[in-house]
Amino acid sequence: MEYQWLIDRVDDLIVNRSKTVIIAFLLVTVLFVGGIGSITTESGQEQFIEDLPSFQAVEEINEDFSPTFTDVTTSTTLVQESSNVLSKGSLIDILETRHRILETSKLRAKSVSVPAETVATTLDPSATTAEAQLRAVERASPSEIDAAIREAADQSGFTNQLSDDFNRQTASATAARGSVSHIAGPGAGASGGPGGGSSFPADRVERINSIAHDEASNIWVQGTPPNTIGTTTGLVLPAAMLLILLFLTVAYRDPVDIGIGLLAIVMTLLWTFGFIGYAGIPFAALLIAVPPILIAIGIDFGIHSINRYREERVTGLSISEAMTRTTDQMSVAFAIVAGTSTIGFLSNLVSAFPPTRDFGFVAAVGIVFTFLIFGVFVPALKVSVDRAREKYPIPTLSNTPLGSETSLLGRLLAGGVTVSKRAPLVFLVLLLVATAGSGVYATGVGTGFSPEDFQPAEETPEYLQSLPEAIRPPEQFEYVRINNYLDRNFQEDTQVLMYVEGPMRQDSALEQIHRATQDPPSTFRSDRRQAETQSIITLIESRAERDPEFRALVERNDRNDNGIPDDNLPQIYNALSKPADSDLSGFLGDERRSAQVIFTADGDADDRVVTDEAYSVSEGFRASAQPTGSVIIFDEAVALILQSAIQSLALTLLGASAFLLLAYWIVEGRPSLGLVNVIPIAVTVVALVATMRALGLAFNALNGTILAIAVGIGIDYAVHVVHRFADEYHDRELYPALTRTVVGTGGALTGSMLTTVFGIGVLVLALNPALGAFGILISLSVLYAFLSSVFILPSALVVWERLTTGQAAKLPEVAATQNALAAWRSPSTPEEGGGA
Known part of the structure; x- marks a missing residue:
């Protein structure tokens, strides 16, 4: 499929109409700024569980069993x-x-x-x-x-x-x-x-x-739980920008190029935040991770683009020629990265949690914005700036690429090429064994979901108290302190609510509820084989004890003399609803089509056991009965976290692999390069989950997206290496192409990795501990992706090249084996002895 015509059109715009491109992008930025004012925030755990059947049952309970005219x-x-x-x-x-x-x-x-x-x-x-x-x-x-x-x-x-x-x-x-x-007012x-x-x-x-x-x-x-989104954003973004500025200084070594990179990052964030506002997507805790992710990928794009351009410029090419060669290669690489990353983030749309779906969608849109800004705007701005430098005395502090074959960094990066020359097959086999072992270990990673996942620590670190007052958090969150005190000193039973839907005017309705509450399971509190409950039945019994007239009415309509009326229930309900402040509406719906039964369960029991037994009890109701309550809601959320993570990972790997096969078939005519591209990503994902278990980190509502993110960001590094190798392999032999790839692209990857790891790592400053752990996991995924791309891909590419070209015999291990077999089959001939 021919695609060069499109790149040529983009090249023409960047090189020959750079000012027009710059103005157009700046006008779009102004347009997106208008949406920032429409952003709303959302906090707490409710946003993650609102689609669960058990939570919807709570909503229906609140609607059905609250008085029609009541104060909020x-x-x-x-x-x-x-x-x-x-x-x-x-x-x-x-x-x-x-x-x-x-x-x-x-x-x-x-x-x-x-x-x-x-x-x-x-x-x-x-x-x-x-x-x-x-x-x-x-x-x-x-x-x-x-x-x-x-x-x-x-x-x-x-x-x-x-x-x-x-x-x-x-x-x-x-x-x-x-x-x-x-x-309320x-x-x-x-x-x-x-x-x-x-x-x-x-x-x-x-x-x-x-x-x-x-x-x-x-x-x-x-009072109410603290909302730390604003404070966390105020902490994370400035810290991220400072670290990014530091590493960009090392990577670019030129203030003008640093300015270009920072401007592009700011534009990316303005576009993304403006889109959030226009789309009406609430800014929840999980979306705090989007800016660092976009900053990370934007930095990677910027460093690769500028570094590649410098590589061409130092050979003596003009501005236009150097940028054309740069965009010819980088546009394709950026498109592949953007495509696979977008697929990775969009895989979160299958999540059971609305904030996770929002996160995936916003991150995918942000990746597209990043691709456009760094793939078109940055090259156009770089061309305009360098042309101005030729006309005016604008100083250039550095115009050399990051990394060379003779530098210390270049020699370190070439370590993977050295291994690929000596024993690539053995190295990959050992890697396969280690990855399989890590995968088995990783299966023991836990899951968790609780309100504490969304709360800050009781006390904030002392170093945060030196921040400006506008973003300085309190020394102590009183709500959290009191909450922790209650957890330590109060033990309470938990409640299981049963939302029952059925004809409650039917004569047998109350008898059915009574039978369903008999012989409760072990985690449910009981008295003489009868569950401790609050329901319309306990309300009738309580009223009958203190009201002789009502007691007589119940007795007249109790055919089996067990205290539960089973005749003329509408008359019972009417009598029970008087006086007007009766609690009837708390247990019986106004339409007499639903009822609420509240069970008491052991607060120390395992949530999974309570949930299973609650569903077992619900089967005892003839009418439709949905168990709910905080224990059940959060237990179901825990089950969905791992399920969503696995589904997202599977879709990401399948979608990204299919996209890479198609991309390399179109670009290089070698779809098998797409499979090579997936190898470091598989290693990264396994290593990341194994690290989670080693660090005692469980999957929760916030980090449940980490596997898709690891693929979405990590594949970025592998694509740059594989695509650069394919480009170099057209003009060079195997090992020179590999060396030039890992030194040239590896140098840019190093700068990008360091900037990303520390830029995203600032999430550890987040007041929400779960968000801090999330930032650490993203940083680890980037580090693992970098190491596997630079040190594993060379061996994988050597094996790929030998297999696809029919030269497998040239693999060192294969050659050594063949030589050993030949020597074994043809032993040396003994020396002829002298005559008699």
Whole structure:
């Protein structure tokens, strides 16, 4: 297939109409800048799980089992710590704080739930107001309070609000927790975000702190999780740019060329961010990795382009001739790299997680932008600058390529060629064995998914405190500190929610729910073979205990005398819905077509076991029943992480291999070069996953894309080596072509690798630890791709050349074997002895 005509057209634009190209690209940049203002942000784990059936069941539960006319609320957690939070003084302290919160109108507190409230109502059941409950504790003696605490311990939920060291006999505990429910303002949405229910009142943490913190108080206030996207971006991008500037200085050694490279990088980011804004894609945590990736590939393109141009210029060619030769070769290499990288990133579209799909799409679009800017704009700008240098006294500090055969770097890079001359086949066999062993080891890599994956560390490193105030993170994230404290000191059971869809007016509906909750599995809490649940049934039983009239109604409609009505259910529901503030809507849908059953499960049990047993319980319902809850949602997410990573990797390898076969068939008429190109990528992927296991890093929602990224970025290096070799092999013998390839292209690869490893490695500064590990993995994938491309490909190319040209006998190992066999078959003739 003829493609040179297209390259010739691009060459003509770059060389003869460079100023027009520059102006056009700058105008497009201005257009994309307009989209940056439309970018929205999204944080937290919800974005990764919103498509899971179990999460959608939670959404349906929230929709079906919430009162039609209800206030949108948000909550704040209170934590109290002391030598004994159940002492009289501590109980009075939290009750006084509770009273002040309820009395502060700007907090719009609907309710404040604390264990001290239960103690107060146990002391005085008639104490229904915050003020009365405070008086009840103040008037009680310590012994009366201790007795009330022991009695309250029998009530459901009381001990869950106390730390694990709660001692019933001594009526003591070192920590207690409670919550404040705030009524959101007009127009505040339940979904949260700026102006939403989750952020109203905006200053509630500060206000409660001012109320709770006096000289004797030890009450902490926990608001909403910190959103670290802005701070992380402010940290990562400047640090990346500084490191990039440093390595570009080493690679280019010329301030003008450095300026060209930096301008192109900035344009690439502006185009990509503008596209995100125009496309309406929310900027989530995973997208923070896109700029470093584009910077890495852009740097690689820029260094290769400028370095190749310098190689031609030092031979005495003119600006136009040198750039034409450069773009003739580099345009093809860039196109192959862009094609394979785009395929690698687009493979993430099969992911089960929406942010991962967004990441793959945005990264693929960004790669296309990178190809256009560095493949067309940079050469055009370089041509214009060098022509201006010929007319005006613009200094040129360096115009020599990076790396030469006589330099130390050149000799180091030629090590792979030396191996390929002496024992390429043995080297590849040993590599195959090592890779297979690493692959077996890599199968033990773990997976994980939890809310902690999206939270920063409790304390930020000291060196970050020296940053400018605008991007300086707090010394400590109070939300995370309190969250860690709760994890260490409170053990709570987990809840499994069952969303049941079916005709709840049917006479047997409640009996079916009752039977499904019998004989629960081992991880479910139970009492005499009946699961501990909250449902429409427990609501009926509770109402029947305290309401004789309702109890009589249930008995009249209970045909088998087991306390579960199985006749005239609409009449039961109508009676249960009165008074108006009944909890019926929390367990029965308004249309009487759905119900919610809440099971209690062991919080220490393995998530996988709880999930499996929850689905086993769901099969006991005759109606459709979908189990859900945080345990199930995150367990299903964990299962999808590895599945998505494997699917993405398979698609990437298949798609990239097919693309490379086609590309090398079109460009060189040698599709088998595409298979050679895949060898270092396979080694890179195996080495990367094995390293993850060795470092104790598990696949999670953030780094689940790393395998596709390793292929997408890593194949860049292999393409440059293989394509340069194919180009050099047209005019040179095998080994001179290899040497010129690894020294010339290898020098550019070295500069690109160092810049990329350290440029992306700055993600370790990210406040989100998972994102920092993600940056380390990307850097490792680039390092492995560089090493395998420079030191493995020469041997692979030698074997490929001997096999495709029918000269396999010239392989050193084959020749040595043939010589040994020949010597064995034809032993030397004994010397003739003398006559008799």
